[in-house]
Amino acid sequence: MINQSLTYREALRIAIEEAMNADERVVLLGEDVGNYGGCYAVSKGLSETFGSNRIIDTPLSESGFVGAGIGAAIGGMRPIVEIMTVNFSLLALDQIVNNAATIRHMSGNQVSIPLVIRMATGAGKQLAAQHSHSLENWYAHVPGIKVLAPATVADARYMLGMALKDPNPVMFFEHVMLYNESATTPAPEDCPDMCSAIVRKIGTDISLVTYGGSLPKALEAARQLAQQDVSVEVIDLRSLRPLDTDTLFRSVEKTHRLLVVDEGWRTGSLAGELCALVAENCFWSLDAPPIRVCSEEVPIPYPKHLEDAVTPQVAKIVEAVLGLLKQEIVS
């Protein structure tokens, strides 16, 4: 099967299937994961393969079934809890932040919670304000959980398995615009580990750092900028907690400039955290202020032209880079 292509969603499905075949402790719980085949068709067909005991359709009780996932992990299972989208995860925030994140440390390192919570995230489908959030930074804020944002088919394929082997609670964010992305069937070498950032494109003039659904936009912007003789280095964070600061700092020390693309709102964004880290650690290497392209500070609107105006776009990224490199002479 050489040169076969795989979509992001298919990659996830294969990963879940592989994990469930290898370890009978792995189960999948979530709304509509079974009979419906998954809201984003990730778990399509799995119910037929594994049965309703292991592919569990839950009622609309986010707090209940996320908490149950935590309890099941405590009890020796390896559950994958699917929250349909990050928008609904707010109903389970208490269980995630007050239980999953705290119990190991709070109990004096006694209790283990080997749990993976997957959810779709992001905007771009004109789903309006309540269905378009990017709240990865809220979770990345909390010690005790790990937060991943696979942006490529390879990462979708292999990071999930790694997350399941990790003894900590791991949040796994799948951007809605990535499900249909396809690539040639990846090999395990394409996904080195769970916590490293990867330089997707080497460059010298500026470090363009991003994660998740913004990666394709960043790469396209880099392509366009290359035509204007601007050499952009694109970094895919992959892991939002912990952050691979080594890769980040090495890049900025080389290029002397930073631009972060983050679909969250600018205020309190993860991009802000990255800029602060770079300002703290790479200050003397900077030749320009660290800047960010984020979503405009409005609830994400429904009509396409407004949704596009709010969220990061290729043109905005290009403009931001050129603006940063623009030269002025004071007369």
Next chain:
Amino acid sequence: MQTDTNKIQTGTNKIHMDIAHIKFLFKQMLRIRRFEEKCAELYTEEKIRGFLHLYIGEEAVAVGIMQALKPEDAVFGTYREHGHALARGLSMDNVMSEMFGKVTGSSRGRGGSMHIFDVEKQFYGGNAIVAGALPLAVGLALANKMQNKKNVVVCFFGEGAVAEGEFHESLNLAKLWHLPILFVCENNGYAMGTALAISESEQHIFRKAQSYGLAAHAVDGMNVVEVESAASQYCNSIRNGDGPCLLECNTYRFRGHSMFDTQLYRKADEVEEWKSKGPIKKLKRWLEANDKLSADELIEIEDEVAAEINQAIVFAEGSQLEEISDLYLGVYAEEES
């Protein structure tokens, strides 16, 4: 409060208890009572800090329920869980030490009064979010079922938790998935300062559970024997695979919600009335009336309890605080499993 017995598919109606066992129950309750009283004193002296929620008056519930449990069963509690921890068999030294915030505490001193954990004793806290532990308990019961373990999971909570969505989600899931879990609602009439009457349209908690299809009824939470009896029946039924149950225990806390409580929300004579039918008093009266407890025996019990508590204080006082350099220990697990 009436007890409304639901039909339970069990073998026996009453369990047989001998005097030794009843005396054991008495001592267990007294032990908790004296411990809590001592904690109150230590708290006013600022030896114990943060919040302190005393179990005084409710001892019969924890003690009664624990008799029905085996070591492999699991317990989830609330922030008012000292009594449950002691009744479950956690060392008083470790519990006291935990309250003092010392590294020898059951959670290395990190949790304090509200977060007592002991995985060996299958004691999972200690949770400060009202109703926060119910979904966890459901999850552990789910794990047990999936792994074909016959263990029971017991989840304690107050009647205040019933207002939270998680109560309803958890009972629904438990019944839907036919889980081996016993929900124990300690109904002491007040959620902090809010009386049940002004918070729930349906004040009989067991009826809510019945509406979800659980076997459920209410018992006199001041009667340790009644509590043990009901718990045993339900646990047998659960081990039998009959699905989740809820036991409502009507009880009363003699102290405020926490130490810093002016108790403006209830009348002093109500408190006195409940004190007169408190669980320890009740059982003591019964034992004495039946010549089963002499004055000397009582003194002996009190002395033993006092000695254990003293020893726990000495242990706690003499223990070290956790090294600050260990701060990050346990934020994440290191090893793959």
Next chain:
Amino acid sequence: MKILTMPSFGSDMATGTLAQWHVKEGQKVSKGNIIASIDTMKGLIDMEVFDNGTIDSLLASEGEELDIGAPIAQLRLLSENKASASNIEKPIVVNILGTDADADTDIDAIAKANINSTANNVSQSKQEANTKKEEARTELSEQSQDAQPNKPLFVSPAARKRALELGLDWRQLEHGHGPAGAIILQDIEAAQNTNVQSSSQPENSLQLEKSLQLEKSLQLKTVSQPKAITETKPTPAEMMRQAISANVSRSKREIPHYYLQLDVVLNKALDCLSIHNANLPPSKRILVNALVYCAIARSLTTFPAFNGFYNDGQYHASDEVHLGNAISLRTGGLIIASIHNAHRLGAVELMDKITDQVTRAREGGLTMSEVQDATVTVSNLGDRGSDSIQSIIFPPQVAIFGIGRPRKMPWIIDDEIVCATIVNISLAADHRVSDGHSGARLLNKINKLLQTPEKLI
């Protein structure tokens, strides 16, 4: 005796008011009795007693507000009595420290003292660190103020770091190519490439040293260390050139120059020299410049307004004349080599000095003091130079002489036309310190000395 103290009912509670006593002195109490009502921000809370005994004395009055832990009563405990089963003894560890009454306060006092001293140490060392930081910052800002009196100049961190590595003073650049005219990396690279020098002026180079050192010490630790510089370092001459060019710009801006010149007849001087040089090898011969320098140096001893330093609105005349000789380098740079105490040297010694300095300057071997402390400068373009030079004063000096090339001219001496060798000596001086009248007298003095050349040898 046990001291009963104001109880804590919660972490929010800092004080409590003893609203009402429910016991009297001498009253027997049992464990659990309510002995007082305490008023807190949340309202009244009952205070219980935890031991059996008798109230010995009440130490607080109704209505009194007290800190948590403050004594409010004394309780005489019931003596050891097995019958009173609920009398739990105080833990042994407490009793070791003394009587019951003192025990708690002792532990607390010791603990508090320990905590306080630690806290003091921490806050002290914090303060010290902060003061040091403040001092460093003030020093740095003062210096940058000295260097940049008027305009705030932006420089990127990368540019600053590169300048540090190259030993360049970025403050010498007026603007850069970054946003809002900020100096960025490329400006430093460009500056380095045009052989700019760091500083030759004494004050400025000292400032530069200091501020460069300070910048080094204020540098934050980076995750990966900067790579070693692989470009070739500029020669000291090149670095000095930069400072001179910056200095002349500043000089033209700040110093109100006035210009005088005098044509001096060198006939007697030349005659004197040809006699002196007659039997000497070329290396020992004195050139006429040495005579001129000597005349200038000696004249300046009686004209202090032309020999010294003008700084911060004040002029300080120098007792010595350190004559700065402007030496041009083959690489295109210019260096001012100072001849120390030139006023005490004869033309022979001056000649030696000049020759030696020119050689060493061209080899890059001048000492620090030779390039730092000239009190006045002489500029001389030599035989291939122009007839006259109008020079620019090197601040903080206040005068500069320009020596034109000696040229043969028809001249009127004693109403007769003669063939004379004329040299134009110009004087540019700082009008804040001197005026044309004294400048003219100075030039005339120099002329006079050159008419008795044998006294200068």
